[in-house]
Amino acid sequence: MRGTFLESETRYSNTCDFCFIGIKCCSADYLLGVEKAADKIRELSYRYANADSTARPLKVYSPEEGYILKDTNLLDYGNVEAKGLSKLKGQLEKMVYPFYATPIFVGGDHGVTYELIKKACGKIYKDVVVVQFDAHSDYIDEYEEYPHGSVMNEVNKLACISKIIHFGIRGNLNSDPAIRNSKKAGNMVVPYYEMSKLYSDVIESIKDKYVYITFDTDFLNPACAPATNCPEPGGPNYEEALRYLKDIIASSKKIIGMDFVEYNPTCEGAILTGTTIVNLIMESLHYMTKKDTTS
Numbered sequence: 001m002r003g004t005f006l007e008s009e010t011r012y013s014n015t016c017d018f019c020f021i022g023i024k025c026c027s028a029d030y031l032l033g034v035e036k037a038a039d040k041i042r043e044l045s046y047r048y049a050n051a052d053s054t055a056r057p058l059k060v061y062s063p064e065e066g067y068i069l070k071d072t073n074l075l076d077y078g079n080v081e082a083k084g085l086s087k088l089k090g091q092l093e094k095m096v097y098p099f100y101a102t103p104i105f106v107g108g109d110h111g112v113t114y115e116l117i118k119k120a121c122g123k124i125y126k127d128v129v130v131v132q133f134d135a136h137s138d139y140i141d142e143y144e145e146y147p148h149g150s151v152m153n154e155v156n157k158l159a160c161i162s163k164i165i166h167f168g169i170r171g172n173l174n175s176d177p178a179i180r181n182s183k184k185a186g187n188m189v190v191p192y193y194e195m196s197k198l199y200s201d202v203i204e205s206i207k208d209k210y211v212y213i214t215f216d217t218d219f220l221n222p223a224c225a226p227a228t229n230c231p232e233p234g235g236p237n238y239e240e241a242l243r244y245l246k247d248i249i250a251s252s253k254k255i256i257g258m259d260f261v262e263y264n265p266t267c268e269g270a271i272l273t274g275t276t277i278v279n280l281i282m283e284s285l286h287y288m289t290k291k292d293t294t295s
């Protein structure tokens with residue numbers, strides 16, 4: 001259907017494995033623009049949709065992996081729209097998507113992730129490990145003032161969550177007390193400069209676990225993803241990000257949900273950044289589908 005992610009269907013079917021859900025929500029005025037992310041991602045995904053206007057099977061071809069999405073059953077749920085986080089909470093509580101589908105939430109600043117994780121866990125999943133791809137720990141203690149910078153602090157209080165892995169943090173906007181508090185709470189801090197050293201520990205700690213992946217755009221090197229509110233110099237490129245996603249998806253018991261946040265299409269470099277995210281989503285869908293069909 002025109003205008004959806006990869007022209008996918010919007011109607012429910014019992015074969016739907018993944019649900020693309022747009023989050024039109026911005027938690028603070030100084031972050032405005034992120035509520036436009038989901039629709040921009042849909043628009044940019046159009047070039048990968050089938051040229052013959054069929055929704056399925058998706059004929060996205062990669063020289064390395066072949067037809068990556070031919071067995072992927074994806075539904076575009078549409079948007080959840082809310083002015084502020086308390087409204088988002090209400091909207092998500094009302095929202096019903098197929099319980100057997102893995103939600104792929106797209107849009108918003110990082111503040112939205114708390115409600116998204118609650119929704120993805122529902123009453124079903126416990127002992128969930130959150131892998132946070134991010135340049136910042138987002139573990140400061142000021143929820144009211146900086147909801148997107150303290151969101152992981154809140155996530156840590158959720159009963160369904162057993163551990164957070166702050167993956168790839170770097171740059172000079174991090175906070176020493178935040179990192180210390182998170183470690184004290186039993187979480188794992190993986191700075192970018194130690195990623196190769198700690199990588200096997202990361203993979204080990206998610207092995208056979210339910211995992212939720214939250215992907216902040218600023219995790220990526222701004223060379224491939226500049227359109228975000230808090231870009232940080234340096235950091236992983238696209239291929240590195242793909243490898244991490246691939247390994248984490250393969251080692252987990254199941255990915256119970258993903259979100260892609262902090263993309264601001266009103267910033268410079270919106271097409272490049274959005275196209276990078278479209279491809280991260282497509283590849284993640286591919287890795288998850290492959291895992292389902294081989295395990």
Ligand SMILES: [Mn+2]
Nearest residue numbers: 110134138216
């Ligand atoms: Mn973040």
